[in-house]
Amino acid sequence: MCHSGSTTTAGSRTRSRAPSPPLDKKGYFTYTKKEPVGVVAVITPWNSPLLLLAWKIAPALAAGCTVVIKPSEFTSASTVELVRLFHEAGLPPGVVNVVTGFGKDVGATLVEHPLVRKITFTGSDATGRHINQAAARDFKHVSLELGGKSPNIVFADADLEAAVNGAVSGIFAATGQTCIAGSRLLVQESVHDELVGRVVELARTARMGDPMDEGTQVGPITTPAQYAKVLGYVDIAQREGAELALGGKPAARPECGSGWFVEPTIFTGVRNRMRIAQEEVFGPVLAVIPFTDEDEAVALANDSRYGLGAGVWTSDIGRAFRMADHIRSGTVWVNTYRAVSYLAPFGGFKDSGIGRENGIAAVTAYLEDKSVWINTGAPTGNPFVLR
Template identity: 80%
Template sequence: MQRYTHYIDGARSEPASQTWLSSDNPFTGAPWAEIARGNAADVEGAVAAAHRAFTTGAWPALSASARGQLLVRLADRIAEHAPRLAEIEVRDNGKLFAEMHAQLQYVPQWYRYYGGLADKIQGDVIPLDKKGYFNFTRREPLGVVAIITPWNSPLMLLAWKLAPALAAGCTVVIKPSEFTSASTLELVELLADVGFPNGVVNVVTGLGAEVGSPLVGHELVRKVTFTGSDATGRRINEQAARDFKHVALELGGKSPNIIFDDANLDDAVNGAVSGIFAATGQTCIAGSRLLVQAGVHDEVVKRVVELAKMARMGNPMDAGTQVGPITTRPQFEKVLEYISIASGEGAELALGGQAAKRPECGDGWFVEPTIFTGVDNGMRIAQEEVFGPVLSVIRFETEDEAVEIANDVRYGLGAGVWTRDIGRAFRMSERIQAGTVWVNTYRAVSYLSPFGGYKDSGLGRENGIDAIQEYLQTKSVWINTGAATGNPFVLK
């Protein structure tokens, strides 16, 4: 069994506790590796290393262009190691190799993009209303950033945070999910190969209470960026606020995927299935509420059930597998509990509704693709994030009703709209309260386009030019070019 240590100040580091956590393979249900169980002492060492790297030594001495070149070189190294990193992610989180490999081939683009942006950070010269002064602004890095990543797409979501943080000139301490830490620890080993100074990137693994909390609360951490549940995000936000830390939170979703009766039904049905059953429903943008206009409701339900019924389950390393296991045992049990809740609320089970007992699923944590019809938007199954392959179908009559149902939830991360009416497409994209609205597509993301949530789905934006601003602060510089000092007791 492989054993992974922390990564602090450019070197592997044994946990201060000398204890380890098991990392399980969701397909076999058995442990395959051990990771260090960190504590406050490990956090202290990692933050101290990051602070030293930020304030002294080679990192602050680098030009912005040189920082960018390091990121581009890192992108090349990740591309070289994409198949190996993808295999590790599959072993750790059970997602399909086909998807993880595609992600790892795409991840380098984040590092290339922000590598190119590193030397495009610039301030402004302000045209003042006062004579005798020159005023300009500087955009400077915040300092040490705590990056806390989830278990569903560890390296993809790490790139969304790490690439802009490094491009801005920050240093970081990463706390990956205790369920999926291995791929992050493998990736950071590439940093020294391309020339990153020691201490710029550090990783401490372990439990949220033992690592995450002391990291968020550390006085030298100036920003916390987190992807995960809204409950954990709320606690992080409250803790970070005590020290006025900057915070970016990408939290949960209960996204509406809305099919109008004028939609291309072939495309819409594919989009509905992709929105919830791809990645086994374990994405924050999962289209877990399928809103279908009354005129096509029965036809859409029939087609979605038929297509989902054909989904091939099994070993996520096999090219033919379409639905893999749930990543963790607790999440597996949570999904089954929500299925029971939905049945108790009166939702009608149209497909699935139980743990998968197929021979090809072995001893893994599989849940059959599950579809409920007759769902009322007030039901818990329509209001709470399940984070699994469970779809709630809700009937609506009019465009106004669709908007009302779509927005009647505390989340606002994503939404899908399926229609041939261009006017309706624009109206819906304006009226839906969500950070991303897809029209006649679903689950499309890019390093070029900002991503984030409304309402309880979070704070701040990742990706695109917007993201690098999240790691910078503005300084205003005033220079007296000849103005009289005047009365010392009066504001200039």
């Protein structure tokens, strides 16, 4: 286990003494300082393993913490190689560490270890809930970036070509295996048929195949269990009465071979209380839901236990601000989708998690505030009276 205190110099500026706060008491000098929370357990998922790892370890190191990384058992090789490069670059031993294994063994041990003072996790809300409960027993800090069922909302006054591109990118990029996937496409009734037709036609052109080929647009599902889950949700949607507009089956294209490929799938006639509209599929499956006006769009968007991302497509700037105000989501994109930056906070409302990654909030999440009081002449007074 790495040291519980800081062994890095990266956090020196973030931990510098702040100006003395104004006081309502005479005879005291007070200042505040920030200190690293301590050892951080970093638990990452199998999708985007290096990007999500960087989002966690960069602010942790900047704050002066040491980290122990537990990557997904499906994608540990890239993490092990990155940590090797850290050591090769001269980072002191014990600052960045990696342990591999299954969550129920290695992950649980990290979460429960007494020297770990913060856990940062990206993954399912079920696992995040378990981690949060376990961490609470020792009052550990937690940052949880969990699931989503993000609404991508298209109004009739939108640039429909841009909205079509955004809808396709929102769900089929990375084969839908992202927490921010725009898996619910909410379309205003007056443009519903036109927009859906254009989305279907564009999705139909998606190039599938080898994910190492730069020309591939939709790759395979990552694991056999996830492959079975995605196809299971296709069956569930059809049993609930959703209408299949595209895909809905394993890909039989020659370029896909015998891999775990699912055709880009679009369902119409979806009601927002259907499981396909409420539960995270984590695959290339889009649920299209019509709406009449702005109020209904907001109601549908918020009618979910998740609140990670949302897209709004409109040419009305007032509407853009109103929707951003009323949607309960950690990120709202207007006339774009999936844009992220290490400078902008990222995280979710409701069951989509706790805390934020990126931005200054990401660094402060790895710091503790300390107040220091120095008596410069205040009388001692009655020892039984709190001053």
